[in-house]
Amino acid sequence: xxxxxxxxxxxxxxxxxxxxxxxxxxxxxxxxxxxxxxxxxxxxxxxxxxxxxxxxxxxxxxxxxxxxxxxxxxxxxxxxxxxxxxxxxxxxxxxxxxxxxxxxxxxxxxxxxxxxxxxxxxxxxxxxxxxxxxxxxxxxxxxxxxxxxxxxxxxxxxxxxxxxxxxxxxxxxxxxxxxxxxxxxxxxxxxxxxxxxxxxxxxxxxxxxxxxxxxxxxxxxxxxxxxxxxxxxxxxxxxxxxxxxxxxxxxxxxxxxxxxxxxxxxxxxxxxxxxxxxxxxxxxxxxxxxxxxxxxxxxxxxxxxxxxxxxxxxxxxxxxxxxxxxxxxxxxxxxxxxxxxxxxxxxxxxxxxxxxxxxxxxxxxxxxxxxxxxxxxxxxxxxxxxxxxxxxxxxxxxxxxxxxxxxxxxxxxxxxxxxxxxxxxxxxxxxx
Numbered sequence: 001x002x003x004x005x006x007x008x009x010x011x012x013x014x015x016x017x018x019x020x021x022x023x024x025x026x027x028x029x030x031x032x033x034x035x036x037x038x039x040x041x042x043x044x045x046x047x048x049x050x051x052x053x054x055x056x057x058x059x060x061x062x063x064x065x066x067x068x069x070x071x072x073x074x075x076x077x078x079x080x081x082x083x084x085x086x087x088x089x090x091x092x093x094x095x096x097x098x099x100x101x102x103x104x105x106x107x108x109x110x111x112x113x114x115x116x117x118x119x120x121x122x123x124x125x126x127x128x129x130x131x132x133x134x135x136x137x138x139x140x141x142x143x144x145x146x147x148x149x150x151x152x153x154x155x156x157x158x159x160x161x162x163x164x165x166x167x168x169x170x171x172x173x174x175x176x177x178x179x180x181x182x183x184x185x186x187x188x189x190x191x192x193x194x195x196x197x198x199x200x201x202x203x204x205x206x207x208x209x210x211x212x213x214x215x216x217x218x219x220x221x222x223x224x225x226x227x228x229x230x231x232x233x234x235x236x237x238x239x240x241x242x243x244x245x246x247x248x249x250x251x252x253x254x255x256x257x258x259x260x261x262x263x264x265x266x267x268x269x270x271x272x273x274x275x276x277x278x279x280x281x282x283x284x285x286x287x288x289x290x291x292x293x294x295x296x297x298x299x300x301x302x303x304x305x306x307x308x309x310x311x312x313x314x315x316x317x318x319x320x321x322x323x324x325x326x327x328x329x330x331x332x333x334x335x336x337x338x339x340x341x342x343x344x345x346x347x348x349x350x351x352x353x354x355x356x357x358x359x360x361x362x363x364x365x366x367x368x369x370x371x372x373x374x375x376x377x378x379x380x381x382x383x384x385x386x387x388x389x390x391x392x393x394x395x396x397x398x399x400x401x402x403x404x405x406x407x408x409x410x411x412x413x414x415x416x417x418x419x420x421x422x423x424x425x426x427x428x429x430x431x432x
Contacts, residue, residue, distance in 0.1 A: 012145035012212060019207035021157050023093055024138050026204055029165035030100040030197045031065065031131050034124070035378065036173050036255045036273055037190035044108040044186055045117045056382060061117065065124035066375025069132030069367040076133020077363025080140060081356060084213045088137040088359065093208055095130035097201035099123045104194035132370075136363025143350050143358075144214035148417040149292060155347045156288025163280020163339065166252065170273030172196055173255065177266035185266065215355060230353060234365050236408050237349035240300075241369035243405025244342035247307070249377040250398045251276050251335050256378070258327060261391050268324050272331045279335040287343030295419040296344040300409045303340035308402040310334060315395035351415050373401075 034041065042058030072092070080088035102123040109116040139158045146154035172193045180189045254276065258269035291299040314330035346366070353361045377397070384393035414420065 012214065016211050017142065017145055017154070017157070019204075019211060020089065020138050020141055021161050023089065023204045023208055024134060024158065025161035025164045025168075026197055026200055027093065027096045027131055027134050027165075028162045029169055030096055030194070031127050032162075032165055032252060033169045033172075033190075033193050033197065034061075034065070034103070035249075035252050036169050036270070037185075037193060038256050038378075039259055040186045040190045041120070044190075045106075045120050047109060056379065057117075060379065061121050061124055063375035063379055064121045065128035065131075066371040068125045068128040069371045069375075070364065072129035072132025072134075073136060073363035073367030074360070075129075077136035077360040077367075079133070080137035080215070080359030080363070084215050085137040085141045085144075085359060086208070086211045086213050088133060089141070089211070090205065090208050092130045092134040092137070093201070093204055095126055096134070097198070097205070099126040099130060100194055100198045100201065102126070104191050104198055128371075132367040133363060135366045136359040136361070139346060139350050139362050139366075140355075140359040141211075141214050143347075144355070151351055152288040152290075152292035152296070152344065152347050152416065153285065154288070155350055156285050156291075156343050158346055159287075159339070159343050160281060160284040163277050163284055165277075166273060167277020167281055169193065170255075170270055170275075170277050173270035174267055174274055177270050182266070215359070230357070230361065233349065233352045234361065236412050237345070237352075237365045238369050239408040240342075240345040240405055240412070241349070241366055242373045243401045243408065244338070244345050245369055245373045246377050246401035247334075247338045247342065247398055249374050250381060250394050251331070251338065253378045253381060253394065254327075254331055256382075257394065260382075261385055262318075262322065262327070264324070264327070268327070271324070272327055275328050275331050276335045279332055280339045283336055283339040284343050287340045288347065290340075291344040291347060291416060292418060295414050295416045296348045297409060297412060297414050299344045300341055300348075300412075301406070303337045304402065304406050304409060307334065307337035307341055308399060308406060310337060311399045311402060312392070312395045315392045319391045348412060348415050351417075352413075 038058045041061075042054040046054050046057035046061070076088050076092050079091065100123075103120065106116060106119045106123070135158065139155060142157055143151050143155045176189045176192060177185060252273075254272040255269045258264040258272055259266060287299060310333055314334050318326050318330045320326075346362070349365060350358060350362050381394040381397055384397065385391060414423075
């Protein structure tokens with residue numbers, strides 16, 4: 001039975017926060033590793049005379065993992081509001097463990113025929129279901145573990161863990177591509193990357209079983225929260241997260257983009273992923289700190305506008321100079337601005353929802369935005385590059401998403417406790 005932290009005591013030991021953070025990072029590592037090795041997975045399970053067709057089929061299987069994310073968000077996210085954050089997190093982590101072992105051990109198509117790609121799609125769908133249910137309970141847990149004035153910092157660990165997983169996946173990919181040739185990466189190299197994450201699953205389960213509970217239900221009485229007042233919040237949150245999701249998955253596509261479009265060596269391509277991870281790990285937490293101090297809206301808007309202005313010139317810079325330096329510099333600029341801007345999106349949504357619907361609400365909104373735009377982004381930009389024959393096509397798609405996101409930022413309300421407290425104190429200060 002979970003230990004219940006009293007409602008008057010919001011302090012959660014750092015080791016428990018670390019358990020959630022590390023478990024979340026592992027789940028995202030397992031899910032995103034597929035994207036980074038999509039070229040090689042496509043050759044193993046979706047062989048074709050056309051490299052582009054093979055890649056599109058592999059990315060289609062990648063997208064299958066997004067189809068089940070809203071279902072996982074609804075089922076496991078609501079479980080977090082009914083049974084508690086802890087059991088929901090344990091379930092999602094267990095399912096991810098099953099899926100990652102299954103993917104890593106599935107034989108190639110040349111050995112078991114059509115069963116191979118079918119198994120890959122099934123395991124991707126299990127991964128999507130698990131990850132769809134992971135974000136809501138973990139984000140709620142992080143926010144409920146925080147003092148009010150540090151909610152942004154604590155909650156920003158959600159995105160920080162995602163970028164930590166990108167960094168680790170990039171380092172693993174860089175290491176494997178430096179020691180293995182192209183055929184070895186296709187034959188078994190990508191499996192090593194998956195198994196690296198799989199070996200940590202048992203330890204992650206033990207850590208999560210020791211967690212306290214942060215959700216405070218009132219005995220057996222169900223707290224009824226009317227959903228109508230929160231529909232506008234959900235809509236704005238959906239648009240914000242969709243905008244950030246497109247940017248994130250365009251960035252995550254840089255490895256595949258460098259290999260298949262720019263025709264760069266694999267180790268150079270994976271170095272772009274390392275840069276993305278480093279920028280995220282460096283600036284995600286800073287974004288949370290800034291949003292606690294200056295508010296969620298300014299922290300979204302300032303770097304968000306700078307990002308919009310930088311996207312198209314950065315892709316032009318990459319393709320005009322076509323060097324390792326141009327790839328890494330442009331990637332660093334874009335993802336630094338993206339990390340600073342998108343961090344407050346999830347913070348804003350989470351603290352705008354009451355505790356009784358927080359886990360499920362965040363899970364569903366996040367999963368729907370990811371399912372619609374995360375699963376389709378890499379397919380769309382691969383198709384756009386092929387149709388337009390322009391390697392700069394991803395920039396236009398990302399810029400359009402960033403522009404829509406800025407519109408949602410402008411109509412959002414301020415939710416940071418420190419900023420709200422100042423607004424409440426202002427009238428009394430004037431009267432004095």
